[in-house]
Amino acid sequence: MSKGLPKRSEDYSLWYNELVKRADLAENSPVRGCMVIKPYGYSIWEKMQAQLDKMFKETGHTNAYFPLFIPKSYLSKEASHVEGFAKECAVVTHYRLKNSEDGKGVIVDPEAKLEEELIVRPTSETVIWSTYKNWIQSYRDLPLLVNQWANVVRWEMRTRLFLRTAEFLWQEGHTAHASKQEAIEETVQMMNVYAEFAEKFMALPVVKGVKSANERFAGAEDTYCIEAMMQDGKALQAGTSHFLGQNFAKAFDVKFATKEGGLEYVWGTSWGVSTRLMGALIMAHSDDNGLVLPPKLAPIQVVIVPIYKGDEELDKISVKAKEIMGKLRAKGISVHFDNRDTHKPGWKFAEYELKGVPLRIAMGPRDLENNTVELARRDTLTKETVQLGEVVLEEYIVQLLDTIQHTIYQKAFDFREEMTTEVNTWEEFEEMIEKKGGFLSAHWDGTSETEEKIKELTKATIRCIPIDRKEEAGQCILTGKPSEGRVYFARAY
Amino acid sequence: MSKGLPKRSEDYSLWYNELVKRADLAENSPVRGCMVIKPYGYSIWEKMQAQLDKMFKETGHTNAYFPLFIPKSYLSKEASHVEGFAKECAVVTHYRLKNSEDGKGVIVDPEAKLEEELIVRPTSETVIWSTYKNWIQSYRDLPLLVNQWANVVRWEMRTRLFLRTAEFLWQEGHTAHASKQEAIEETVQMMNVYAEFAEKFMALPVVKGVKSANERFAGAEDTYCIEAMMQDGKALQAGTSHFLGQNFAKAFDVKFATKEGGLEYVWGTSWGVSTRLMGALIMAHSDDNGLVLPPKLAPIQVVIVPIYKGDEELDKISVKAKEIMGKLRAKGISVHFDNRDTHKPGWKFAEYELKGVPLRIAMGPRDLENNTVELARRDTLTKETVQLGEVVLEEYIVQLLDTIQHTIYQKAFDFREEMTTEVNTWEEFEEMIEKKGGFLSAHWDGTSETEEKIKELTKATIRCIPIDRKEEAGQCILTGKPSEGRVYFARAY
Ligand SMILES: [Zn+2]
Ligand SMILES: [Zn+2]
Numbered sequence: 004m005s006k007g008l009p010k011r012s013e014d015y016s017l018w019y020n021e022l023v024k025r026a027d028l029a030e031n032s033p034v035r036g037c038m039v040i041k042p043y044g045y046s047i048w049e050k051m052q053a054q055l056d057k058m059f060k061e062t063g064h065t066n067a068y069f070p071l072f073i074p075k076s077y078l079s080k081e082a083s084h085v086e087g088f089a090k091e092c093a094v095v096t097h098y099r100l101k102n103s104e105d106g107k108g109v110i111v112d113p114e115a116k117l118e119e120e121l122i123v124r125p126t127s128e129t130v131i132w133s134t135y136k137n138w139i140q141s142y143r144d145l146p147l148l149v150n151q152w153a154n155v156v157r158w159e160m161r162t163r164l165f166l167r168t169a170e171f172l173w174q175e176g177h178t179a180h181a182s183k184q185e186a187i188e189e190t191v192q193m194m195n196v197y198a199e200f201a202e203k204f205m206a207l208p209v210v211k212g213v214k215s216a217n218e219r220f221a222g223a224e225d226t227y228c229i230e231a232m233m234q235d236g237k238a239l240q241a242g243t244s245h246f247l248g249q250n251f252a253k254a255f256d257v258k259f260a261t262k263e264g265g266l267e268y269v270w271g272t273s274w275g276v277s278t279r280l281m282g283a284l285i286m287a288h289s290d291d292n293g294l295v296l297p298p299k300l301a302p303i304q305v306v307i308v309p310i311y312k313g314d315e316e317l318d319k320i321s322v323k324a325k326e327i328m329g330k331l332r333a334k335g336i337s338v339h340f341d342n343r344d345t346h347k348p349g350w351k352f353a354e355y356e357l358k359g360v361p362l363r364i365a366m367g368p369r370d371l372e373n374n375t376v377e378l379a380r381r382d383t384l385t386k387e388t389v390q391l392g393e394v395v396l397e398e399y400i401v402q403l404l405d406t407i408q409h410t411i412y413q414k415a416f417d418f419r420e421e422m423t424t425e426v427n428t429w430e431e432f433e434e435m436i437e438k439k440g441g442f443l444s445a446h447w448d449g450t451s452e453t454e455e456k457i458k459e460l461t462k463a464t465i466r467c468i469p470i471d472r473k474e475e476a477g478q479c480i481l482t483g484k485p486s487e488g489r490v491y492f493a494r495a496y
Numbered sequence: 497m498s499k500g501l502p503k504r505s506e507d508y509s510l511w512y513n514e515l516v517k518r519a520d521l522a523e524n525s526p527v528r529g530c531m532v533i534k535p536y537g538y539s540i541w542e543k544m545q546a547q548l549d550k551m552f553k554e555t556g557h558t559n560a561y562f563p564l565f566i567p568k569s570y571l572s573k574e575a576s577h578v579e580g581f582a583k584e585c586a587v588v589t590h591y592r593l594k595n596s597e598d599g600k601g602v603i604v605d606p607e608a609k610l611e612e613e614l615i616v617r618p619t620s621e622t623v624i625w626s627t628y629k630n631w632i633q634s635y636r637d638l639p640l641l642v643n644q645w646a647n648v649v650r651w652e653m654r655t656r657l658f659l660r661t662a663e664f665l666w667q668e669g670h671t672a673h674a675s676k677q678e679a680i681e682e683t684v685q686m687m688n689v690y691a692e693f694a695e696k697f698m699a700l701p702v703v704k705g706v707k708s709a710n711e712r713f714a715g716a717e718d719t720y721c722i723e724a725m726m727q728d729g730k731a732l733q734a735g736t737s738h739f740l741g742q743n744f745a746k747a748f749d750v751k752f753a754t755k756e757g758g759l760e761y762v763w764g765t766s767w768g769v770s771t772r773l774m775g776a777l778i779m780a781h782s783d784d785n786g787l788v789l790p791p792k793l794a795p796i797q798v799v800i801v802p803i804y805k806g807d808e809e810l811d812k813i814s815v816k817a818k819e820i821m822g823k824l825r826a827k828g829i830s831v832h833f834d835n836r837d838t839h840k841p842g843w844k845f846a847e848y849e850l851k852g853v854p855l856r857i858a859m860g861p862r863d864l865e866n867n868t869v870e871l872a873r874r875d876t877l878t879k880e881t882v883q884l885g886e887v888v889l890e891e892y893i894v895q896l897l898d899t900i901q902h903t904i905y906q907k908a909f910d911f912r913e914e915m916t917t918e919v920n921t922w923e924e925f926e927e928m929i930e931k932k933g934g935f936l937s938a939h940w941d942g943t944s945e946t947e948e949k950i951k952e953l954t955k956a957t958i959r960c961i962p963i964d965r966k967e968e969a970g971q972c973i974l975t976g977k978p979s980e981g982r983v984y985f986a987r988a989y
Contacts, residue, residue: 033570033626034614037563042642045560067538070530071616071647071663072586075593077526079601093565094590094604095616098651100568100583108572111587111613120604121527123564123588123616133526143838149535154564154647158591170564345636 008357010291015235019286020164026294026357028281029164036162036169043358044281046302048172051280052152054204054299055174058196064148064176069131071154072121077129081254084128087221091158093123093169123156128222128247128273131177132255139179139269141260146189147179155277165282166239166496173277179252179269181259186270187225190246193274194227197242205280206297206412207231207287208419209241210442210491212467217451220273224248230466230491232419233286236440238466238493241283244274282496287415288382294359295382297411298404305331305338305400306360310348310367317342320366327364327376330397336404356381361407362400382407382414425489432480432492436461442493446486448479457481463492501850503784508728512779513657519787519850521774522657529655529662536851537774539795541665544773545645547697547792548667551689557641557669562624564647565614570622574747577621580714584651586616586662616649621715621740621766624670625748632672632762634753639682640672648770658775659732659989666770672762674752676741679763680718683739686767687720690735698773699790699905700724700780701912702734703935703984705960710944713766717741723959723984725912726779729933731959731986734776737767775989780908781875787852788875790904791897798824798831798893799853803841803860810835813859820857820869823890829897849874854900855893875900875907918982925973925985929954935986939979941972950974956985 008025009018023029028044031037040048056066072095079085099115102108124130131149138144156170165171176193180186194211201207209229219226223245231241249268252258257269288295298304307327309320324340331338339360341351348365355363363379370376376396379386380403389399422441426432435443447453447465457480458464472488479486501518502511516522521537524530533541549559565588572578592608595601617623624642631637645667655661669686673679687704694700702722712719716738724734742761745751750762781788791797800820802813817833824831832853834844841858848856856872863869869889872879873896882892915934919925928936940946940958950973951957961983970979 030627030630032563033623034563034565034567037565039563039627040561042558042560046558048561049559065535065539066542067535068533068541068665070525070527070532071649072527072530074527075602075604078593085595085602090593090595090602090605091591092593093588093614094593095586096589096604097587097613098584100571100585100587100615102578102583109568109578109583111568111589112583121586122593130526134523134532137523156564172561 008291008293011234018291022285022289022293023164026359028285028294031164036159038164038168038170040172040278043302047284047296047300048278048281050300050302051204052174055200055276056152058200059150059174059176062148062192062196064150064178067149067151068153069127069134069151071124073124073127073130075120075122077133078122080129081222081251083250084222084254088125089157091160092125093156093158095121095123124153125155125157126273126275127151127153127155127175128177128251129255132251132257132271135177135179135269136255136257139257139259142181142262145179145181145259145269146185148176148189149178150174150176163282165278165285168278171278173275175273175275178272179257180272181261181267181270183248183270186272187246190225190227190244190272190274193244193272194229194242197244197274197276198229201229201231201241202412204297204299205284205287206299206408206415207241207283208412208416210467211470212491213470214243214467215451215454215465215490217454218465220245222247222250223273224250228467230493231283231287232415232422232441232493233283233496234418235286236422236494238442238491238495239279239283239286240466240495241280242274242276245272247271247273288411289359292353292384293357295411296359296361298361298408301359301361302337303339303355303358303360304336304404305362305364306351306355307338307340307364307366308348308351308355309340309342310365316368317344319368319371323371324366327396331400334397334401336397336400352379361404378403380407382411423491426480429480433461436463436492436494440494442466442491444489445480445492446477446488447490448482448484448486453479453481453484457492462494464495466491466493466495501784501786504727511784515778515782515786516657519852521778521787524657527662529652531657531661531663533665533771536795540777540789540793541771541774543793543795544697545667548693548769549645551693552643552667552669555641555685555689557643557671560642560644561646562620562627562644564617566617566620566623568613568615570626571615573622574715574744576743577715577747581618582650584653585618586649586651588614588616617646618648618650619766619768620644620646620648620668621670621744622748625744625750625764628670628672628762629748629750632750632752635674635755638672638674638752638762639678641669641682642671643667643669656775658771658778661771664771666768668766668768671765672745672750673765674754674760674763676763679741679765680739683718683720683737683765683767686737686765687722687735690737690767690769691722694722694724694734694773695905697790697792698777698780699792699901699908700734700776701905701909703960703962704964705962705984707736707960708944708947708958708983710947711958713738715740715743716766717743720963721960723935723986724776724780725908725915725934725986726776726989727911728779729915729987731935731984731988732772732776732779733959733988734773735767735769738765740764740766781904782852785846785877786850788904789852789854791854791901794852794854795830796832796848796851796853797829797897798855798857799844799848800831800833800857800859801841801844801848802833802835803858809861810837812861812864816864817859820889824893827890827894829890829893845872854897871896873900875904916984919973922973926954929956929985929987933987935959935984937982938973938985939970939981940983941975941977941979946972946974946977950985955987957988959984959986959988
């Protein structure tokens with residue numbers, strides 16, 4: 004099954020594309036740039052959604068739903084939003100089809116032209132803030148803490164499954180606050196929620212930081228982000244949280260009566276993560292045998308594969324397997340018993356390796372005799388035989404899954420550390436970005452011109468100004484001008 | 497807060513619209529025909545989704561995600577699908593905007609015209625079956641049991657919140673089977689899942705039946721449905737399940753290798769329910785004071801309102817309230833303690849009545865003294881004082897919520913029975929549909945012509961041929977021609 008999966012070292016990009024397809028995660032659809040998320044891939048996304056949704060609700064947010072379409076004129080209301088936001092959008096111009104004259108197909112009815120074109124939402128700030136105007140009158144209506152799970156569309160010429168698709172799924176939080184301070188705190192809180200989710204659930208270490216002006220969201224005063232390192236040395240922005248200032252409140256005239264009797268513009272934030280996280284998850288941990296999933300996001304955490312000849316042996320193994328299944332399920336572990344007689348054990352082993360199932364239990368007639376099972380870890384590809392008389396298997400497995408979760412994180416963390424290099428000269432910068440990749444921690448003079456120049460020369464961008472960077476006077480890597488501290492450069496997805 | 501909610505008896509339609517808005521369920525958006533589902537409304541929808549999703553998974557289905565857009569040509573591939581399906585669709589013709597010459601706005605870039613227009617999905621059979629072609633080769637790939645939670649768009653000229661909107665949220669199941677029999681069983685199973693959900697969770701009694709040819713889904717061989725009765729005597733189709741035969745398999749050339757070595761077209765089903773269920777839920781149970789929610793779908797099942805003068809009293813009540821909250825939550829009951837000092841108890845009572853919270857606990861200083869609480873049921877608007885020494889409150893409330901759930905169902909059931917009339921003459925039919933409404937159980941000759949004629953004359957349509965109808969020879973209510981059994985007519989949403 005995994006035979007022929009390209010090697011990462013030979014063609015990382017091809018490896019990724021093939022893995023996504025062969026592990027049944029997603030595929031390209033007949034609609035250019037749009038993907039089909041297949042059931043197995045979607046079940047991972049559902050686990051991500053469930054956990055994120057829980058964390059959003061724990062921090063006081065509720066979900067709502069806003070329209071798919073945005074009137075074209077709305078996009079122009081916030082000046083820097085329309086200026087900075089990509090114009091590649093799906094535009095709805097008509098609202099009716101009719102039968103073609105030859106009776107064989109349908110054509111767009113020219114008489115059903117919209118007076119104002121509608122844009123399929125690329126993000127929902129405009130339509131949401133136009134709604135907030137009616138929801139917010141007084142300080143009593145604040146804070147307004149709303150999230151939406153939705154599909155969005157940004158027309159992309161070059162697409163890659165999960166990483167860049169014309170349509171993708173995401174959540175977008177949109178909050179409104181009575182004070183600047185509170186809005187900034189919300190922005191930072193949501194970056195931290197994202198970081199916690201990435202690290203604890205995706206087993207993905209991230210750098211928390213602030214974007215430079217160049218990389219900031221169009222319409223935001225500050226964009227906070229989490230940045231992850233992929234196995235090929237490229238960075239991936241895994242989530243963003245924007246402090247919008249009063250920009251959208253002013254554009255849509257959203258004011259509130261203060262406690263003191265005044266009338267002020269509301270302060271806003273927005274924050275989002277998308278199915279791009281699936282791409283990050285896949286690229287961060289997987290290997291040449293296939294997917295490696297952290298147990299906390301694995302739809303199947305444990306698979307039991309029987310090794311048998313004939314029905315009698317299978318029956319005996321099944322009794323034992325079902326007993327184990329029951330005990331694992333009682334511990335909240337999702338377990339699958341693959342008793343199909345259409346495939347051989349070796350085929351199944353490869354299949355579950357490809358699909359990233361964290362732990363495999365194999366049981367044959369010898370195991371029944373000896374009261375043992377064989378456990379195989381997906382992350383390390385190691386096996387051990389466990390004597391059932393000596394351990395309580397379900398407790399052992401709970402522990403082992405936790406160990407696997409931490410091991411996967413640690414491996415990614417060590418890799419990220421190894422791939423983070425302090426560079427102090429331009430020669431070093433150029434050499435490192437070309438030969439090693441990863442994050443280059445370097446001084447920068449703080450100007451957009453320098454940032455653009457570096458991008459032109461090396462394709463590296465400033466991923467972020469790390470939140471916890473130390474104050475350190477230095478000279479810009481390119482211009483030699485004074486710098487207050489290091490920022491992270493990388494080539495990025 | 498609920499002051500001024502129109503009365504059902506005076507203007508049912510206005511009552512509904514106002515209730516939806518004032519109870520914070522939904523509102524019209526700036527985009528014509530599209531709604532904003534507000535946080536409170538959305539939290540009810542989330543409860544529906546969670547339960548339905550559980551039931552789909554328990555019956556072996558998995559979720560996936562397919563593109564928002566459908567190439568225009570796909571719609572013509574299944575002849576009766578394009579023939580019968582409404583052509584009112586959102587059509588994407590361009591993929592880019594650009595800044596207008598005056599620099600003040602954006603215009604559609606005429607150079608970014610799509611070669612083939614894309615339709616925003618009104619339903620996904622076509623794009624899904626074009627995908628299934630690649631997923632299905634052999635009987636081993638069957639059955640394929642997939643569901644999708646998604647937004648869909650059907651351009652509607654006259655819209656009503658939840659009941660008929662241009663964009664709505666729904667789930668659409670799309671399954672593929674090796675045999676006709678299995679596909680029909682799936683179709684019936686999903687109708688039964690919907691009926692169980694409606695009756696047990698929405699407290700909404702439904703009639704299970706089959707649609708007449710006129711009302712059948714375009715592309716289906718049979719459409720099964722559940723039909724509910726609203727308080728104004730109009731019927732509402734709450735869910736449909738379609739047996740697609742081999743129609744879409746043939747249109748998209750989806751064949752499978754049989755066990756016996758043959759090659760056959762696959763059998764299909766599709767089934768869906770939508771945010772229309774929100775409309776049904778609201779209209780079926782609510783009263784002139786506001787929403788009435790069945791406890792199983794209520795985001796807040798119990799609200800505690802303190803009645804106090806001054807902080808000292810509030811503190812004492814809070815201690816007791818928090819103790820009760822803890823015990824209720826331990827029983828899985830969602831409870832809210834409204835200790836806001838910005839609103840009076842009377843205002844809060846009206847507010848939670850408007851929002852349909854099933855049970856209200858009021859606690860004042862006298863209650864503390866006497867060790868009592870006052871319980872008020874939303875469904876019956878009755879109150880009782882409970883002596884805490886005499887009952888275990890949390891157990892009492894678990895029971896009471898169950899009683900409320902059943903009472904709401906029974907009330908709707910009795911109403912539905914009362915509103916179901918056997919009619920045997922055309923005069924009776926005309927009179928009943930005009931004066932009483934409801935379901936008219938009447939004989940019909942089985943022809944589309946008669947059905948259409950009756951619709952023209954009375955605006956009543958055949959809601960369904962009930963699954964459990966008895967064989968009963970009779971004469972068609974309109975034509976007097978022979979009939980094999982009664983069908984249900986009604987005016988409908
Ligand atoms: Zn741990
Ligand atoms: Zn019960």
